[in-house]
Amino acid sequence: MVRVIMHGCNGKMGQVITRIIEEDPEVEIVAGVDAYMGITNTYPVVESIEKCDIPADVVIDFSNAAAVDGVLDYCAERRIPVVLCTTGLSETQLQHMEEAAKETAVLKSANMSLGINLLMKLLKDAAKVLGTAGFDVEIVEKHHNQKVDAPSGTALALADSVNEALEEACTYNFDRSKDRKKREKNEIGIAAVRGGTIVGEHEVIFAGTDEVIEFKHTAYSKAIFGKGAVEAAKFLAGKPAGRYDMSDVIQL
Numbered sequence: 001m002v003r004v005i006m007h008g009c010n011g012k013m014g015q016v017i018t019r020i021i022e023e024d025p026e027v028e029i030v031a032g033v034d035a036y037m038g039i040t041n042t043y044p045v046v047e048s049i050e051k052c053d054i055p056a057d058v059v060i061d062f063s064n065a066a067a068v069d070g071v072l073d074y075c076a077e078r079r080i081p082v083v084l085c086t087t088g089l090s091e092t093q094l095q096h097m098e099e100a101a102k103e104t105a106v107l108k109s110a111n112m113s114l115g116i117n118l119l120m121k122l123l124k125d126a127a128k129v130l131g132t133a134g135f136d137v138e139i140v141e142k143h144h145n146q147k148v149d150a151p152s153g154t155a156l157a158l159a160d161s162v163n164e165a166l167e168e169a170c171t172y173n174f175d176r177s178k179d180r181k182k183r184e185k186n187e188i189g190i191a192a193v194r195g196g197t198i199v200g201e202h203e204v205i206f207a208g209t210d211e212v213i214e215f216k217h218t219a220y221s222k223a224i225f226g227k228g229a230v231e232a233a234k235f236l237a238g239k240p241a242g243r244y245d246m247s248d249v250i251q252l
Ligand SMILES: NC(=O)c1ccc[n+]([C@@H]2O[C@H](COP(=O)([O-])OP(=O)(O)OC[C@H]3O[C@@H](n4cnc5c(N)ncnc54)[C@H](O)[C@@H]3O)[C@@H](O)[C@H]2O)c1
Pocket: 007, 008, 009, 010, 011, 012, 013, 014, 033, 034, 035, 036, 047, 048, 049, 061, 062, 063, 064, 065, 066, 067, 084, 085, 086, 087, 088, 109, 110, 111, 112, 113, 149, 225
């Protein structure tokens, strides 16, 4: 049985994962952590991770960027593997994550779904052909009106896949409103839309002369992220220190 600490247990994703794990005999939530205590769970909940003294095999984190440093310190000190799903991390936090990965196993992924992880692979092939042929790359992402970070972690990860295939030649443009100039050839435009209950949409547009190719992923439910996170937790429990991602978990 894999023992999980659910960090952000009372949030939208924390509750999705609580329901998924209730149905899975291989995993158990032994403790939850959340700053908001207004939900009753079947497992004990504390308001900050430093107060959690229950032994566990892995931490799943879906919380808030401001909370991630505490999670990394906790997991590094106790050598507990961590599945890091929170988005909007700063460069300093990404560096902190690399340091923590010297002490424990860290799997970070901005998107736990099969579809997006396959898309990142497909984009590398597409970019090698289309980017090299001079197609412009633009990304549009859409999410619900409760999301705090923009652009989405997934949009950045998709851009990174394209950029990696183009040997890191691209810069990212998040806002053209103040520029009075044409688009640069080597930029990737990234635009964010927020509204209603949209679970998550990502479109990657390769626009060339007289032809356009679009890749689109639509999430219809948060369960796709939750299932991926639970599979990642099972995979990561017991693994040695180091950096992991969803391509280690999913056969692509
Ligand atoms: N990787 C993925 O596949 C994926 C999928 C969905 C969401 N996310 C990301 O996960 C994060 C959470 O998303 P959500 O929709 O569940 O958000 P949410 O706001 O519904 O839930 C976050 C929870 O974390 C709690 N929290 C905040 N700060 C805390 C702290 N310091 N200590 C303890 N608890 C704290 C909040 O009280 C809240 O209950 C976001 O960054 C989102 O972008 C990632």
